[in-house]
């Protein structure tokens with residue numbers, strides 16, 4: 183098991199380059215299954231979730247080649263299976279995208295029930311409702327989901343909750359369906375727009391991604407021989423923005439999209455930070471005390487739940503009392519127990535946490551409970567007085583490429599240690 187040893191009390195200063203978006207990559211790679219051809223994807227983040235999805239694609243008969251650190255060529259002309267191996271799909275949440283993609287291309291799919299971070303109940307009823315509405319029969323039980331159809335036909339679907347996964351999965355399942363599909367009350371996250379842009383590049387007809395209603399006119403075929411570059415990672419960008427704030431540092435964050443960060447930027451300014459927009463880079467700096475604020479997580483363009491733990495670290499050292507209301511996931515305050523070990527004063531109950539700011543965090547042994555909690559605790563270790571040991575860092579590797587290298591270039595003192 184690997185852990186990070188973090189020598190803290192660091193003000194982060196310098197430049198960092200943002201990778202391609204994890205949540206776009208883990209959808210676009212399965213989306214290549216819809217194509218009868220060869221696709222080149224650039225700006226692919228080199229992270230463990232992406233490596234697993236590449237292995238799953240290979241097990242289905244696709245040829246997957248990394249031509250450099252961030253470019254993947256996928257040949258999906260000769261698929262040999264529609265059954266994804268259970269031991270791989272159960273490792274991460276986004277394996278549910280295999281359902282939409284294989285159903286769309288082959289009208290038949292079997293995958294293990296998706297795994298991923300433990301954030302409380304993670305139902306997929308909206309995905310299933312959507313597939314059924316297109317004409318598929320869906321069975322689930324014994325840890326597996328099977329879906330098949332003679333034909334998929336366009337349909338009008340009203341989602342009961344705003345779901346990133348269900349929105350993308352229904353786009354995947356309907357691009358090759360006969361007729362028009364209208365998806366109502368969809369999610370609008372940047373990676374949804376990126377998946378739609380990718381599919382339109384290879385011949386799909388998807389309109390409205392980024393709004394509340396997406397209309398998909400089914401096409402008969404998606405074509406190969408296209409190159410597509412994955413959008414910069416909104417959540418990695420936000421992680422470094424909050425790190426600049428919490429460490430009262432000064433970071434130029436390069437290769438990112440300013441407009442995707444509006445809800446976080448507003449909170450950083452409320453808390454006393456400065457933001458400068460340089461087109462494809464953002465500078466975040468902060469001097470002096472952090473002001474308290476209240477935050478409610480919401481679907482995009484609201485404040486992202488995936489940045490809630492990171493801003494929670496900044497709130498734990500703000501000058502006063504702040505409240506976070508987590509409206510997306512049931513169990514997203516597990517990181518607060520670790521911050522309390524570091525001297526934070528936080529009361530978390532259900533979906534609400536109250537942060538009474540303290541002057542400093544103090545280094546301690548701390549445990550990541552999931553990917554974003556891991557990123558938040560890494561920031562906590564960097565700003566704390568003394569040394570912290572951060573365990574369960576495999577969660578962080580799922581979604582952040584070379585995170586200790588990126589933070590080290592900003593002045594952090596982090597060692598990755600292999601512990602038996």
Ligand code: UD1
Nearest residue numbers: 205276303304305306307308309343344345346347348510
């Ligand atoms: C995606 C992100 C995850 C992020 C989340 C919310 C990926 C791979 N993961 O997860 O990092 O935290 O969006 O921004 O992109 N729900 C249902 N029924 C469903 C589907 C969802 O009730 O069928 C509920 C969930 O319990 C949750 C809410 O809808 O309360 C949002 O979930 P969803 O947007 O689907 O999250 P994911 O796509 O799993």
